[in-house]
Amino acid sequence: MDEHLSLKLDKVIHQKARLGIMSILSVKEEAEFNYLKTQMKLTDGNLSTHLSHLENSHYIRIKKIFVRKKPKTVCRLTEKGRKAFMEYIKNLEQIIGSVPQV
Amino acid sequence: MDEHLSLKLDKVIHQKARLGIMSILSVKEEAEFNYLKTQMKLTDGNLSTHLSHLENSHYIRIKKIFVRKKPKTVCRLTEKGRKAFMEYIKNLEQIIGSVPQV
Numbered sequence: 582m583d584e585h586l587s588l589k590l591d592k593v594i595h596q597k598a599r600l601g602i603m604s605i606l607s608v609k610e611e612a613e614f615n616y617l618k619t620q621m622k623l624t625d626g627n628l629s630t631h632l633s634h635l636e637n638s639h640y641i642r643i644k645k646i647f648v649r650k651k652p653k654t655v656c657r658l659t660e661k662g663r664k665a666f667m668e669y670i671k672n673l674e675q676i677i678g679s680v681p682q683v
Numbered sequence: 684m685d686e687h688l689s690l691k692l693d694k695v696i697h698q699k700a701r702l703g704i705m706s707i708l709s710v711k712e713e714a715e716f717n718y719l720k721t722q723m724k725l726t727d728g729n730l731s732t733h734l735s736h737l738e739n740s741h742y743i744r745i746k747k748i749f750v751r752k753k754p755k756t757v758c759r760l761t762e763k764g765r766k767a768f769m770e771y772i773k774n775l776e777q778i779i780g781s782v783p784q785v
Contacts, residue, residue, distance in 0.1 A: 585722045587703035597697060600778070601689035607782050620687045670779055676702070677772055677779075680709050 586676045593638045594669045598623060598631050603666045606641060606658045614654035632656060640665055688778045695740045696771045700725060700733050705768045708743060708760045716756035734758060742767055 594603055601621050605612050618628050635641045640662030644655045658666070696705055703723050707714050720730050737743045742764030746757045760768070 583722075584724055585703040585707065587699050587706060588724060590699055590702075592699065595697075595699060597689050597692055597694065600692075601687040604689060604778055604782055605687065620685075622686055622690060666782075670782055673775060673779060676706055677775060680706055680768075680772055 586672060586679065589672045591665055591669045591672075593634060593640065594666060596631075598627070599635060602631060602635065602656075603640070603658070603662070603669075606656060607663065607666055611655050611657040614656070617656065635662070638662075638665075688774060688781065691774045693767055693771045693774075695736060695742065696768060698733075700729070701737060704733060704737065704758075705742070705760070705764070705771075708758060709765065709768055713757050713759040716758070719758065737764070740764075740767075 594600055598621050602617055605617065605620060614628065614632075617623075617632075618625065621628065623631070632641065632643060636643055639659055641656050642659055644657075646653050646655055696702055700723050704719055707719065707722060716730065716734075719725075719734075720727065723730065725733070734743065734745060738745055741761055743758050744761055746759075748755050748757055
């Protein structure tokens with residue numbers, strides 16, 4: 582018997598905060614730490630943990646830059662991250678497609 | 684600033700195994716414990732935990748029945764569960780809609 586489609590969902594991406602971060606980064610070329618923090622309503626610590634998780638999977642790249650002498654942390658998707666995210670979305674669409682619509 | 688759509692996802696449903704169980708029950712009127720176990724590749728213990736979680740949220744109803752003197756555990760969605768699942772799917776569709784298509 583085939584396993585259910587939901588088992589194919591990438592567990593790094595299938596976590597509410599990380600799904601949000603990946604969605605944002607798929608739309609914007611890059612996003613700043615504080616922007617992600619506000620959008621995802623996360624503490625510094627929690628956001629850092631999720632970003633590290635995504636970075637360790639090579640799904641995002643994190644850069645420190647200086648804007649008017651102030652340090653900023655900027656994130657963007659890697660090519661691997663974009664592919665993994667699109668694959669994830671494709672699997673979600675299949676699950677949604679299997680559900681009878683109301 | 685508005686919070687990200689992913690924060691609206693029901694955390695009881697947004698867990699791979701439970702998402703699978705809810706999807707299956709949205710399609711089939713009812714499903715048996717062993718069927719869910721095979722489809723979701725879960726141990727008895729893990730499946731029981733997920734089912735209890737869904738039952739405690741009043742999303743599914745669990746019934747023990749006898750078929751040819753053998754006990755069977757059968758699950759089905761409640762009306763509340765169906766509504767919550769449809770709301771979850773609607774939110775997912777909005778997230779997918781916000782993602783640029785490849």
